[in-house]
Every structure is written in C-alpha cells, then in structure tokens.
Amino acid sequence: MLKTMEKKDEDYELLKKLIQQKLGFNCEQYKDSHFKRRIDVRLRATNSKTYKEYVNLLQNNRNEYPELMETLTVNVTNFFRNAEVYDIIEKEVLPALIKAKNSGLRTIRIWSAGCSIGVEAYSIAMLLHHLLGNDFNKYNIKITGTDIDKESLLKAQKGIYSEIEMKDVRPAFLNKYFTKQGKDYVISDELKKIAQFKKQDLITGPKMSGFDAIFCRNVTIYFQKELQEVLYMDFYNALSKDGFFIMGKTETLLGPSKDTFKPYNSKERIYQK
Numbered sequence: 001m002l003k004t005m006e007k008k009d010e011d012y013e014l015l016k017k018l019i020q021q022k023l024g025f026n027c028e029q030y031k032d033s034h035f036k037r038r039i040d041v042r043l044r045a046t047n048s049k050t051y052k053e054y055v056n057l058l059q060n061n062r063n064e065y066p067e068l069m070e071t072l073t074v075n076v077t078n079f080f081r082n083a084e085v086y087d088i089i090e091k092e093v094l095p096a097l098i099k100a101k102n103s104g105l106r107t108i109r110i111w112s113a114g115c116s117i118g119v120e121a122y123s124i125a126m127l128l129h130h131l132l133g134n135d136f137n138k139y140n141i142k143i144t145g146t147d148i149d150k151e152s153l154l155k156a157q158k159g160i161y162s163e164i165e166m167k168d169v170r171p172a173f174l175n176k177y178f179t180k181q182g183k184d185y186v187i188s189d190e191l192k193k194i195a196q197f198k199k200q201d202l203i204t205g206p207k208m209s210g211f212d213a214i215f216c217r218n219v220t221i222y223f224q225k226e227l228q229e230v231l232y233m234d235f236y237n238a239l240s241k242d243g244f245f246i247m248g249k250t251e252t253l254l255g256p257s258k259d260t261f262k263p264y265n266s267k268e269r270i271y272q273k
C-alpha cells in the first residue's frame, strides 16, 4: 500500500516538475487541494486514469500543454464583473483619483494584476474616459495589466472580443468604445493607447511601485495563505499615498495587510493606503 502511495506521489511530483519546466508555472503558489482539482479536470478530459498516464500523454502530445495551462490558470472573466463594485469605482474611486490629480502632471497609474484577457483593464479605461469626457487627453493615464498566461495576454493586446464577452457592457459604451469586425468587437484605439499588457508572475516577478489603484480580483483565492500575506503587502508597497486596492468579492486581507490597509468599502472589498 505504502509503495503504491509513494509511487503515486512520485508521478505527481514528476508532473509538477514538467509543468514548471514546460509552462514556467509555479505550482507551489496554489493550495494543493486546488491544484489537484485543476489537474484532475485534465485527467478526466483526456481519459487518463493516473498521473503517470497523464504525464505520458503530456510528453507525447504537445497540444495538451495549452489546454492544461488554461485549466490551471482559470482565466474566466468578463467586462464589469460584479456590477456593484464597478458602481463604487465609477461613483467614488475614480472621481477621487481624478480630483487628486487635477493639476501638475495629471498622471494616473492603475494596475490590473492577474488581468487575464484584459477586460478589467478596459472596463476601468472606459469608465475613466466616460468620467473625464473632453479632459481625457489632459491626463496622462496608464493602465498596466499583468498575467502569467501568454494566450490571455495576446488577446488583451489585440482587444478583440466575442459577443458573449460583451454581455455586461452598457449599450452606450458598446457604441462608443467598440467597432464591429465581423461577429467580433474591437476596443477603440483611444483606450488601447492607455493600456499595456505584460507577462509577469505576481509571486516571482519584480516588485512594482507608484500606482494610484491596484485591482487584483479573483486571482489570489487559490494561492497558499503565506503567499497571499506577502502579496497583499507587496500591493500596499506598490501603491502611492491614498492609493486604492480592490480585491475580489470572495477574497479577504490576511496577515499584516489586515492592519495596514484602511477599509474604504469593506463590503465591496475596497481598501486604501
């Protein structure tokens, strides 16, 4: 029995090593239970009965790697995800930033951490453009989206979305900020200009700084608790004075960050430096 267990763990460890090497994916960031659940999705999809069978399949079928990456990163997202949060962002958070930056260089820097296909970054861009109206060009706005998933980042850079992804975009924004290309919707150049997307791992990547707001929503929920604690303090340090930190509805501050951030709207998980 022990022998089988040891063997099983060996195969599991080998699989983790392959994932790290071939996908550059840091398996240790996730809670083990979550990680195994994600892997099991691919085991079932490929009819693999054991980790060993799945390792063989991975080594012989290159097409499986992108499928596995997609399953591991869970990059489900949509424009204006959780309307209630965006309501506060539109009515309070962005107006506060605009007011605070209403002179001098008028620089606004926002980070969408774990940006997936870019819809969070573009949702913020739409709101800023809408709120600023004719003053939009007077501001120097940069929204940075980072993620570990190359495919998602490519899509974000292209800014082309399908009908189903547009469901929560209000009609006025649909007309103003998108053009139709066949069945798809292309984000306007004016918004694309202020957004940039890059591959960066939140755990192992460089430390960032100078942001007026950081959105990290529905990303850390599966991370190991200790990693979350460090990451939330990294976000705190990456914010400018009075900067906002917005987390996902099911995520909570842990460790030192709990006493460091000021709650701004706890229900909507909005905090301030």
Ligand SMILES: C[S@@+](CC[C@H](N)C(=O)[O-])C[C@H]1O[C@@H](n2cnc3c(N)ncnc32)[C@H](O)[C@@H]1O
Pocket: 029, 073, 074, 075, 076, 077, 078, 081, 113, 114, 115, 116, 117, 120, 146, 147, 148, 149, 152, 200, 201, 202, 203, 216, 217, 218, 219, 248
């Ligand atoms: C569910 S999506 C969230 C997208 C968006 N923030 C939202 O709330 O709709 C989670 C994203 O986090 C990314 N991610 C997971 N681990 C990451 C890491 N260590 N560094 C950067 N991004 C990561 C995934 O690739 C995925 O695109």
